[in-house]
Amino acid sequence: MYNGDFFQSSLRGQQRVEAKSQVLPGISSFFFHLRPRHYPAGSIQFSNTLYLGFFTALFLAVEVVTGILLMVYYTPTPASAYQSVQALALVPFGQLLRDLHRLGGDLLVLSAFLHMVRVAISGSYKGPRRFTWLTGSVLFFLVLALAFSGYLLPWDQLSYWAVTVGTGLFGALPGIGSWLLEILRGGPEIGAGGLLRFYVLHVVLLPVAVLPLLAVHYYRVARLHGISPPICTAARRNSDNLRTVSLWPTVAVRELQLTLLTLFLLIAIVAFAYDAPLGEPANPLRTPSHIEAPWFFLWAQGLLGICPATLPALVLIITPGLLLLLLPWYDRRQRRPFGQRPWFALALLVSLCLLLVLTFLGARIQQPISHSPETLLDALVPVDGHGPLHTLAYDELTLGVHTVGSVRTDTKISSGLEQLLTFIDSRLRGAAESQRFSESSSVLIIETIQPEVKRITLRQSVRLKDSTAARTFERTVYRHGFGETSLLSGAKK
Numbered sequence: 173m174y175n176g177d178f179f180q181s182s183l184r185g186q187q188r189v190e191a192k193s194q195v196l197p198g199i200s201s202f203f204f205h206l207r208p209r210h211y212p213a214g215s216i217q218f219s220n221t222l223y224l225g226f227f228t229a230l231f232l233a234v235e236v237v238t239g240i241l242l243m244v245y246y247t248p249t250p251a252s253a254y255q256s257v258q259a260l261a262l263v264p265f266g267q268l269l270r271d272l273h274r275l276g277g278d279l280l281v282l283s284a285f286l287h288m289v290r291v292a293i294s295g296s297y298k299g300p301r302r303f304t305w306l307t308g309s310v311l312f313f314l315v316l317a318l319a320f321s322g323y324l325l326p327w328d329q330l331s332y333w334a335v336t337v338g339t340g341l342f343g344a345l346p347g348i349g350s351w352l353l354e355i356l357r358g359g360p361e362i363g364a365g366g367l368l369r370f371y372v373l374h375v376v377l378l379p380v381a382v383l384p385l386l387a388v389h390y391y392r393v394a395r396l397h398g399i400s401p402p403i404c405t406a407a408r409r410n411s412d413n414l415r416t417v418s419l420w421p422t423v424a425v426r427e428l429q430l431t432l433l434t435l436f437l438l439i440a441i442v443a444f445a446y447d448a449p450l451g452e453p454a455n456p457l458r459t460p461s462h463i464e465a466p467w468f469f470l471w472a473q474g475l476l477g478i479c480p481a482t483l484p485a486l487v488l489i490i491t492p493g494l495l496l497l498l499l500p501w502y503d504r505r506q507r508r509p510f511g512q513r514p515w516f517a518l519a520l521l522v523s524l525c526l527l528l529v530l531t532f533l534g535a536r537i538q539q540p541i542s543h544s545p546e547t548l549l550d551a552l553v554p555v556d557g558h559g560p561l562h563t564l565a566y567d568e569l570t571l572g573v574h575t576v577g578s579v580r581t582d583t584k585i586s587s588g589l590e591q592l593l594t595f596i597d598s599r600l601r602g603a604a605e606s607q608r609f610s611e612s613s614s615v616l617i618i619e620t621i622q623p624e625v626k627r628i629t630l631r632q633s634v635r636l637k638d639s640t641a642a643r644t645f646e647r648t649v650y651r652h653g654f655g656e657t658s659l660l661s662g663a664k665k
């Protein structure tokens with residue numbers, strides 16, 4: 173079934189030729205270490221691989237080049253990230269670079285996925301190529317992680333809330349959930365720490381993990397086992413798998429042509445027909461009406477729509493990944509033709525249909541955001557930095573005990589405070605709608621503790637859905653009249 177013998181003897185022949193190479197020996201031996209000098213004609217014909225591995229590598233290269241250029245302008249802080257992305261429009265070719273990076277990323281995910289499906293259909297993961305499949309699967313997960321981490325960087329409402337919901341899933345993992353969430357978000361909610369973490373993941377850690385894996389993947393395909401011959405017998409007969417095609421000029425010129433054509437099309441699309449999306453700037457205090465996961469995770473959003481319990485949904489999301497990773501170890505038969513593997517064909521077809529249906533559902537289902545009382549308090553009265561309470565002038569903080577959500581008839585309270593109470597009420601209602609609380613009530617207590625110093629306490633009393641006892645959460649900030657800054661903030665339960 174597999175043409176390893178042919179490939180190894182072709183390799184030996186090639187090494188003899190390389191040793192004799194008189195033309196630019198240094199350069200040629202370097203390139204011929206990277207690429208075999210001869211390929212079996214059948215294996216590299218277009219219909220065998222659809223060049224999907226090649227396209228995946230090409231889009232990865234596009235991402236690396238455009239990503240490095242974008243790093244020159246991007247600032248990974250909540251205060252500047254959005255503006256730095258917006259300002260790209262003013263830089264020569266800045267918008268083009270951003271569009272290329274965004275579209276290239278989407279195409280990278282798509283081509284890696286299609287490459288995987290092609291390998292699965294042709295049964296090329298079997299036999300000696302099991303480990304190649306394993307490295308490929310891990311590469312695929314890393315590509316998804318790269319795309320997801322990059323999604324947050326423009327710091328707009330859509331990306332902020334999609335990543336909030338996406339990372340929130342990890343919180344459901346028993347034992348390590350809250351720890352993992354804290355590590356990913358850099359706090360209870362995504363803020364400066366979270367953005368920096370995603371940035372470091374996107375530009376350093378994940379690319380550094382991809383490179384060695386890609387080297388191993390490529391080494392196994394290019395130097396160790398070669399590409400599997402076509403499974404279709406007619407194609408094998410026609411293409412005469414023992415005939416070889418040389419790297420130079422045939423394969424190299426074909427690949428160069430494909431590269432130029434793809435780059436030309438990509439640039440033409442982003443120049444005339446594609447704009448990378450950028451919505452409203454991220455606002456952790458305003459939950460948008462519609463939250464949408466990135467397209468490659470819409471299926472997970474669809475799954476959460478039909479299975480709202482987070483832990484079972486998380487298990488359903490992780491399991492296909494594991495099944496994928498271990499495919500060559502439980503499908504051990506050497507038969508490759510699709511028609512001779514009816515059970516596999518059926519399972520693959522059902523999985524692909526399921527993926528499509530869930531993606532379709534995910535695009536239609538709005539993802540609710542669940543808040544814990546702690547994260548709500550953190551958003552309304554952040555321990556570090558300024559929150560909504562700091563948007564009011566000192567004099568607008570009318571003394572008294574103000575019940576959030578009650579209809580006010582007294583006119584003595586300032587209009588700024590009135591708006592703030594309405595805002596807090598809307599946040600609390602949002603949380604109640606996300607069905608975490610069965611009951612909740614809040615008061616905002618404003619008192620003078622010494623001349624020109626006010627203490628403001630937000631006290632929330634909530635009854636969680638799964639508990640009968642009410643719990644009280646509160647947080648306090650101090651404001652003083654002369655400098656208009658917070659002296660100290662604290663949280664206690």
Ligand code: HEM
Pocket residue numbers: 221222223224225226228229232284285287288291294296297301304305306307308309310311312315386389393398399400
């Ligand atoms: C960054 C991602 C990836 C890159 C750049 C890449 C690159 C390539 C290239 C250039 C080839 C040879 C030509 C071809 O088959 O199209 C190849 C073959 C292969 N790849 Fe990948 N690949 C990636 C991801 C994956 C994934 C996700 C899988 C599967 C889970 C995978 C499994 C394989 C296997 C088994 C082969 C050998 C195919 C054969 O012998 O017919 N690769 N890869």
